[in-house]
Amino acid sequence: MSGLHRFASPARFLRLADRIQPWTAWTAAILIGAGLAVGFGFSPPDYQQGDTVRIMYVHVPSAWMALFCYAAMAVCAAAGLIWRHPLAHVIAHGAAPIGACFTIVCLATGMLWGKPMWGRWWAWDARLTSVLILLFLYLGYIALANAFDNTTRGDRSSAILALVGAVNLPVIKFSVDWWNTLHQPASVTRIGAPAIHSSMLTPLLLMAAGFMCLFATLLFIRVRAALLERRLRALRHARAHAPPAGGMDTGTTLS
Amino acid sequence: MTAFAAALGRELRLAIREPGEAAAAVMFFVLATMLFPFGVGPEANLLARIAAGVLWVAALLAAMLSLERLFLGDYEDGSFEILALAPLPLSLIVGAKMLAHWLTTCIPLIVATPLMAVLLDLDTGGYFALVAAMALGTPTISLVGGVGAALTLGARRGGMLLSVLVLPLLIPVLIFGAGAVDAALAGHAVRQQLMVLAAMFLAASALCPWAAAAAVRQALE
Amino acid sequence: MFPTGQPWNKSAGAVSRVGPANARFAVNRPDTHPAIRFSGRALACVRGDRAVFSGLDFALDAGEVLTLTGPNGSGKSSLLRTMAGLLPPVSGAIEWEGANIAEDREAHAARLHYVGHLDAVKLALTVAENLRFWSAVRPDGGDIQPALEQFGISALADLPARFLSAGQRRRLALARIAVSKAPLWLLDEPTVALDSEGIAAVHAAIRNHCAEGGSCVVSTNAPLDLPDAKGLDLVRHGMGAGGRA
Incomplete structure (x- = not known):
């Protein structure tokens, strides 16, 4: 069956993930x-x-991760649309809630700082x-991804x-900056000022790298769960539509 | 082009036969605007200060209300299948429907805006900027909202979802639309804001029909 | 998403060989292309997470009718939508005169008429307005009057479609395919809700279309009065044993 590559690569991804995940986690x-x-x-x-x-040290890396996750999501989404590869969509869906959580951490720490x-x-x-x-772009994405019966x-x-959101993000950023300079006195200190001493840069970069590894670990876990869930659903369908007498190998030949 | 004209004519004819939808959007706009004096008090200075923002927010929400039905009818009665199989780009048909939405929903909103501004005591200096910004900004609402409407075809809780998806994307339109009025009231030139709104409209008109057509096509699969 | 292991994927699908076209159906047959006009190879279709059919082949020549039969859920509608290009096949390819239909979607759209389950009728518009619109979106869309007469709804022309019965709406949906020319007709249960006169009109239209060298794929649960039609049985569970026609 020529469509087999569609099913083979998630399995390859799972094997790869199993091998890498302990490293990223530690x-x-x-x-x-x-x-x-x-x-x-x-x-x-x-x-x-x-x-x-x-x-x-928590706020800035999570802000970076919030943007990075959205970018990763958009790249995977584009790959999924262009090559119609289901794994790309699974990864994009896996990345979205992680990105949303980084965004929430960023907002919460920003408020604590404020x-x-x-x-x-x-x-x-x-x-x-x-x-x-x-954050609202993330929530809209998650809501839409889960709003259909058909995966x-x-x-x-x-x-x-x-x-669409990725194209819009720079416009939103530009608009909000413009709006802010119009309505806010310029004397307000901005969070994450650019001049950083190296003694502060070290923990910042350590945390950023750590968050990146954390993202990879969580993504592996989420993608594995999503793949298993989809497989389970396919099995249920296969059983529902299998011939009653045909004791063929339903479910044993998966991946 | 005849197909575009035919699609636009069909939408306008449907809107005339069933005027309830456009009327509902305008009614919502008027009512939502009217609620603010009850909420914040009828003090003239305060109302005049917030008028532009209130009118823009109400217009956005009213447009959301009507956008839900933009593609749903053709999706549910099977017309989109046939349109997708007509030998012409689907983005053309989708664009015609977005234009029809602007003509039948947003133009009544633009007409109602100065009237509501009177109720909110907007200073006379702001009227031109308000109407001009509305005229340049509402097409972007129809276009970006159309993409949202196409994406939520067949989704559970489609209407609610549409607002969640589209409203964050339309914040720039709100910022520059209300900003134009603020600038006019402060005695500044509004050219810059109107230019940005026009640029957003042009960018959206290049991208949105195409994205919405892709969304409709995958909804038909 | 991963419908491996389903029991019908091995020898699934029904193959209908192309026999010599019947004389009555082959008048004016344009013999410029010796190859089969419309064919599909090793088609697979997945709906949701469920494999509907796979390894399905079909072939259709000018002047021929192919009827799709099979129980509910066997994939008749999905196959028609795949043939129309609305639904890309998961695997396999569909060709028109040797060219894959996925390469030029608009060219394929121009050569086909599709009638689905839904009638695509706008209730607020009159019968004539509905039909005139469908004529306008086709480059060769012609006068609507003959089409209305062919399906016996010319008397209803100025009536808003909301006052039509289900059968009359179906006639209006079918009249759409008569307002412009297309060599390929894909009809999904065209006779649903029709009375005997309406069914006869559909059969006459299909015969006439084929006599002019057109091709037609019809899905149906009711027997059709088209004795020369080729059959394709999508019986899902029977595919392994006796599905090959």
Whole structure:
């Protein structure tokens, strides 16, 4: 059957994932542990912000990851649309909730940082507002992907949405920046200021690398679960439509 | 082009035969706007200050309401299957339907906007900017909303989902639409905001019919 | 998504060989192409997560009718939609005069008429308005009057379609394929809801179409008055044993 490659590559992906996943999991644990230790134990407090600056070690990497996950999702969505490969859609769907969680972490830490800095939890800072809109793009994507009884439809519709969102993100960013400069005094300190001392850069990069490994680990887990779920559904259908007397090898030859 | 004209004519004829949908959108717009003075109090200064934003938000929500039905009728009665099999680009048909949505829903909203602005005590300096921004911004709502409508064809809770998908994408239109009025009220030129709105419209008109056609085509599979 | 292991994928599908076209159906047959006009090889179709059919072949020549039979859920509609190009096959290919239909979607659309389960009738428009629109979207769309007469609904022309009965709506949907020329007709249970006069009109239209060198694929659960039609049985469970025609 010429369509067999469609089923072979998820199996290959699973084998690969099984081999890589322990490595990514341990690396993530070590890097995040080291990043937290350096960030909270050994790096100096900011001369202006004091210990509050340590929130940055979680906040900034999660903001990076929020954007990275969306980009990864859009790339997978495009690949799924162009080559009609189901695995690409499965990966895109797997990445979305992880990205949404990074986005929520970014927003939550941003608000924690905002309270001592601005005196209020939410000051409609341009960056945080853009991240909030990004969260809604994630939620819309997840909702659309799960809104269809037919998996193929959910795959394709959400893929088109991911691409539309990716095209729109720069426009949203530009608009929100413009809106913010119009309505906000420029004196407000911005989160994640660019001038960073190397003693702060080390924990930041450690955390970023750790988050990346964490993302890979979670993605492997989610993709494996999704593949198994789809396979289970296919088996159920096969059983529902199998001939009553034909004791053929239903279910034993999978992948 | 005859096919485009035929598709547009069909949509307009349907809208005239069943005027309830466009009327419902305008009614929603008027009612939603009217709620704000009850919510924030009838103080003239406050209402004038928030008028542009309120009108834009109400117009966005009213458009969402009507967008849900944009492709659903043709999807449910099988017309889209036949249109997808007509020897012409599906994006042309989809574009005609988006244009029809703007003509039948957004133009009544644009007409109703100055009237509602009077109720909200908008300063006279803001009217031109408000109507111009609406005229340039609402086509983008029809276009981007059309993509959302095509994506949610056949989805569970399609109407609610449509708003969740489309409203975040339309925040830029809201920002520059309301921003144009604010600039006019502050005595600045509104050219920049109107240009950005026009640019968004042009970009959307190039991309959205194509994306919506792709969405419709996969909905038919 | 992974419908391996389903028991019908091995020798599934029914093969209908192309016999010599019957004389009555081969008048004016344009013999420019010696190859089979419309054919499919090793077609597989997956709906949702379920494999509907696989390894299915068909072939159809000018002037021929192919009837699709099989129980509900056996994939008659899916096969017709695949033939129309609405549904890309999971595997296999469909060819028109040797060229894959997926290569030029618009060219394939121009050569076919498809009537699905749904009538594609707008209830707020009159019968004539409905039909005039379908004529306008085809480049060769002609006058609607002969088509209305052919299916016996010319008296209803100015009536809004919401007042039509189910059978009259079906006649209107079928009249659509008579307003413009297309060599390939794909009809999904065209006689549903029709009375005997309507059924006779459909059969006459198909015969006439084939006499002019057209081809037609009809899915049906009711016997058709088309004795020379070739059959393709999509019986799902019987495919392994006796599915080959």
